[in-house]
Amino acid sequence: MEETAQPVPQTPGRRTDEDAPPQLGAPQMRRVTWAMLGQSLRLAWGDMRRAPVFGLMFSSVYVLIGYGMAMVTWATGQSYWLVFAAIGFPLIGPFAAVGLYEVSRRLERGAPLNFYKIFGVVFNQSKRQLPSICAVIIIVFLFWFFLAHMIFALFLGLSTMTNISSSYEVYFTANGLTMIAVGTVVGAGFAMLLYSITVMALPLLLDREVDFVTAMIVSVQTVTANFVPMLLWGVFIAVATFAALLPWFLGLFFTLPLFGHATWHLYRLTAIEGSTRD
Secondary structure: OEEOOOOOOOOOOOOOOOOOOOEEOOOOEOOOOHHHHHHHHHHHHHHHHHOHHHHHHHHHHHHHHHHHHHHHHHHHOOOOHHHHHHHHHHHHHHHHHHHHHHHHHHHHHOOOEEHHHHHHHHHHHHHOOHHHHHHHHHHHHHHHHHHHHHHHHHHHOOOOOOOOOOOHHHHHOHHHHHHHHHHHHHHHHHHHHHHHHHOOHHHHHHHEEOOHHHHHHHHHHHHHHOHHHHHHHHHHHHHHHHHHHOOOOOOHHHHHHHHHHHHHHHHHHHEOOOOOOO
16 A cells, blocks of 8 residues: 655755665754744645545544553543553654654655555564653653652641542642642753754664664754754743643644654754764
């Protein structure tokens, strides 16, 4: 089963062999400009229109996980399952993102969108460096949950409440509001850390043969060297994704393919073709 893509103009020096082995070494990275961010979104919108089936398929992974979380919360009224989500979701999410990157890469090269080959590329990432970066994400997630419990215990550990799921008034006390403020700041720091180490690392691991530590270093250096545009890009993604959660997660069918394709194009616009870092 195939969804045929129309050939697109090729950038000079870009390889058109869809099965060509990845280039060795991390690339040198350009300065990220506002024009690049806008162009990434326009190219992503074009990819979504040309390959909507793949966007729906890969985003459904996130939507189904969201529904699963909501169902467990509704049925049990407990939050302990978040630990399992912290372990399971980072293992699955990056692979779905790689699927969107591969679709954009094939559209970019004018290659046919063959379901078998695209899912083969996604599956083959399990034999490369992607599981290692997934493990790093899991460690950061678990450490955040550990700190979140410590923050809760520090500010509300001695508060009288009958049930954490129903005693919402405790959060409007002085300690409760302070806990929310501190937790928000700390959570934002962890979110920024995960964003910094993955935003360029994930597409880089698909595009080139490089170890995951180098990929994360390149990603962090790209974010720090272009802090303002990359920070606002991350905030834009976070706000849009949060808004997409509100209509029963249905908005994710739009935002996740859009930002998945856009991330690939931003990486391609930033990475200098054919170059390697010293």
